[in-house]
Amino acid sequence: HCKVCEIRKCGQERNVKNCAYCDDYACEKLNKFFGMAPDAKATLEEIRKSL
Incomplete structure (x- = not known):
C-alpha cells in the first residue's frame, strides 16, 4: 500500500516527518x-499540539 498511497507520496515530496x-x-x-x-486524526492532532 505504501507505494501507491497519495498521502505518503505527498509527505515524502514535502520532506515532512x-x-x-x-x-x-x-x-x-x-x-x-480521517473519515x-x-x-x-487524534494522533496527528496530539503531535500538532506539541509543536
Missing part, C-alpha cells in the same frame, strides 16, 4: 482519510 508537520495540515487528502481512520 508526518502530516502533522506539514504547513497544509489538514488538507483535502488527509480529511478524506476512514479517526484514530489517525
Whole structure:
C-alpha cells in the first residue's frame, strides 16, 4: 500500500516527518482519510499540539 498511497507520496515530496508537520495540515487528502481512520486524526492532532 505504501507505494501507491497519495498521502505518503505527498509527505515524502514535502520532506515532512508526518502530516502533522506539514504547513497544509489538514488538507483535502488527509480529511478524506480521517473519515476512514479517526484514530489517525487524534494522533496527528496530539503531535500538532506539541509543536
